[in-house]
């Protein structure tokens with residue numbers, strides 16, 4: 110190997126294709142589409158992980174973030190019938206539910222006693238619920254829990270609600286913001302490539318519309334996350350395309366906070382024949398995300414989706430965040446997840462500490478949270 114930049118002794122690989130990629134990474138350079146495909150193809154997952162860990166420690170040091178949050182899914186009624194999903198159900202079919210507003214507010218207050226700093230709100234695309242229902246839901250939460258950050262509604266829900274309310278997307282976002290939405294989650298991105306999207310989620314907005322909606326959210330002053338659903342029918346090229354399209358939007362807006370790869374859970378979906386992802390793919394996906402998304406500050410190993418055990422290992426493969434206590438996850442559990450539906454703060458701290466990282470309780474905007482017994486303060 111000839112290299113202008115001395116390779117740290119601990120970087121070793123038996124795959125020569127990784128040396129030029131390592132040179133770029135160590136020099137702080139940007140990886141190309143072809144580099145991304147190589148990172149998926151190589152058998153040397155540990156070398157990919159080593160590089161991702163190098164970047165992760167350069168950006169985040171030894172810290173690993175978590176938060177105390179609660180999920181609220183106001184309805185599972187959905188017009189979309191996505192093949193990837195086991196959560197959504199057609200109106201008037203068995204197992205549907207829609208929360209009355211009072212019920213949603215009570216749900217927000219229930220669960221563990223540790224004061225939550227974030228409500229994460231997503232749900233189905235209900236054909237009849239008016240936009241006002243969602244605005245009232247958020248207003249009611251803000252009235253009752255003024256200190257809690259509201260991270261609500263995916264780009265897909267925003268586009269759907271805008272159409273139903275006959276508003277433009279910027280108008281819809283402005284109304285959400287005025288009602289109390291503080292930022293947006295990253296769901297619904299799936300895989301941007303049309304060929305894949307037509308099969309796994311045909312009735313959703315397309316990849317370009319998801320990205321355009323994200324740009325408008327960022328322009329409206331709402332930060333958001335970004336996800337990618339992997340482990341179904343996508344190719345390595347589709348994965349790299351997805352990541353590079355996110356990177357391009359981030360270059361423009363800087364509005365994404367965190368990238369969250371989501372492993373496909375096939376149970377009870379129309380794609381039930383697809384096997385579950387393996388641990389190696391899960392950690393490789395975290396690592397490739399960290400390496401290609403050089404303009405994202407955070408990579409999340411969502412423990413509910415990848416199990417606490419793999420999330421812990423992911424903290425050494427490029428991830429710096431494990432999400433939070435969650436309390437009552439539904440979307441993954443309807444699709445066969447066997448993880449607990451929530452975790453206590455002390456368990457998250459143990460998980461992080463035993464990975465050799467320093468636990469850092471954050472709010473949704475990554476500010477430090479300090480706690481007394483039943484309340485918290487945020488460093489601003």
Ligand code: V47
Pocket residue numbers: 193194195196263293294295296297298299334335336338369371372373374375378411432440441444
């Ligand atoms: O949008 C649905 C995915 C997402 C399945 O922003 C499935 O902080 C796997 O977006 N197998 C919802 N995935 C979850 C999500 C999320 C989770 C945690 C944190 C954040 C954040 C966002 O779950 C959906 C879809 O992409 N999904 N069904 C399934 N069967």
